[in-house]
Amino acid sequence: MSAAAAFPQVTAVVQAVNVLDAGSLLAAFGALGVAVVLFAETGLLIGFFLPGDSLLFTAGLLCAPGTGGAVHLVLPQVLTAAAVGTLAGSQTGYWIGRRGGRALLARSRARRLHEGAARAEEFLARYGHGKAIVLARFVPVVRTVLNPLAGALGVPARTFALWQVAGGLLWTLGLTLAGYALGTSVPNVDRYLLPLVALVVLVSVAPLAVELLRSRRRPQTAPGRPTSPPDA
Numbered sequence: 001m002s003a004a005a006a007f008p009q010v011t012a013v014v015q016a017v018n019v020l021d022a023g024s025l026l027a028a029f030g031a032l033g034v035a036v037v038l039f040a041e042t043g044l045l046i047g048f049f050l051p052g053d054s055l056l057f058t059a060g061l062l063c064a065p066g067t068g069g070a071v072h073l074v075l076p077q078v079l080t081a082a083a084v085g086t087l088a089g090s091q092t093g094y095w096i097g098r099r100g101g102r103a104l105l106a107r108s109r110a111r112r113l114h115e116g117a118a119r120a121e122e123f124l125a126r127y128g129h130g131k132a133i134v135l136a137r138f139v140p141v142v143r144t145v146l147n148p149l150a151g152a153l154g155v156p157a158r159t160f161a162l163w164q165v166a167g168g169l170l171w172t173l174g175l176t177l178a179g180y181a182l183g184t185s186v187p188n189v190d191r192y193l194l195p196l197v198a199l200v201v202l203v204s205v206a207p208l209a210v211e212l213l214r215s216r217r218r219p220q221t222a223p224g225r226p227t228s229p230p231d232a
Helices: 003-016 022-043 052-061 075-107 111-136 142-152 157-185 189-204 206-217
Strands: none
Touching: 022 052, 022 075, 022 142, 052 075, 052 157, 075 142, 075 157, 111 142, 111 157, 142 157
């Protein structure tokens, strides 16, 4: 087949893919799609709308024997693609932030992106660098914005690299293996993919919810102020 004849077919496939639907992405691109989507979501500000959580869980589910029908993925390939995509994407986002992330963010008109930036900055201020970088992995939009924001705010490169690897592996491998485990233990579970994906998104933000509840229960004292009035 000539390149000219193949081009319309490739164009038709790309147009048929719904980038907001994990199943559509996986059916079209397989494990490679996992790497590309996670790279864009964690490294490029334009990727904040991509379905990272549902993509990982669905990919793991489609690796299980007897699921997915015509779409069947290989678990080692998916795990490798997920790890490479998210770790490379996060480092790219950090580098973009060091080179001018604030200016790029200021030019964007996406309201969700600016809300995510505000939450990401709050994460860094409240939890410190390490915990904020790990927790942000589990929060859509925040995981997109925190990486360039960390670079723009001058988070040390070694600190960022260490914690982004820890958080990235926990997020990608954890969600993928959770999908695989469910697919191997429950027959025909892929028939209920939509409600399962919704449940995964809720569970993925549970660590953040727990941490927020804990922080609200802690006594709020302003830094540098005594907890009791000084003696007269």
